[in-house]
Amino acid sequence: MSRIRNANLAGGSLFVLNALMPAGHPPIRAHPAKPFRTLRDAAVSGEVVLIRCGLCRRGATFLASDLIQVVDPMHPVHLPPFGCSKCGTTEYIDIRMATPQSKDVGLMPVRRLVGSKKVWLWQDKVLGE
Numbered sequence: 001m002s003r004i005r006n007a008n009l010a011g012g013s014l015f016v017l018n019a020l021m022p023a024g025h026p027p028i029r030a031h032p033a034k035p036f037r038t039l040r041d042a043a044v045s046g047e048v049v050l051i052r053c054g055l056c057r058r059g060a061t062f063l064a065s066d067l068i069q070v071v072d073p074m075h076p077v078h079l080p081p082f083g084c085s086k087c088g089t090t091e092y093i094d095i096r097m098a099t100p101q102s103k104d105v106g107l108m109p110v111r112r113l114v115g116s117k118k119v120w121l122w123q124d125k126v127l128g129e
């Protein structure tokens with residue numbers, strides 16, 4: 001009897017673990033013969049990057065050429081370039097690449113890079129440091 005109960009507990013624990021595990025992670029290291037596509041590749045192709053957080057259900061479409069001014073141009077396209085602005089994690093970020101068609105001109109909403117802001121940081125220190 002206790003054996004069955006233990007088995008059930010083990011099964012229940014496994015289920016909980018599976019429920020908490022994130023979806024599969026994309027590979028981080030490329031195969032030597034097949035390097036990852038980078039944001040620079042996407043920018044050269046004139047692609048847009050659709051980034052959406054599945055948890056917060058927020059997203060935006062960026063030009064790859066804008067993104068490479070902010071993040072490393074060699075960043076792989078299948079990995080989130082930054083976390084969600086609301087929940088802060090990259091765990092639920094979904095990334096898709098697309099090549100805009102001529103029918104998208106004037107209609108596709110795109111979040112463009114329009115400038116940067118300098119932030120002054122202050123910290124208490126001792127004189128002479």
Ligand SMILES: [Zn+2]
Nearest residue numbers: 053056084087
């Ligand atoms: Zn989020």
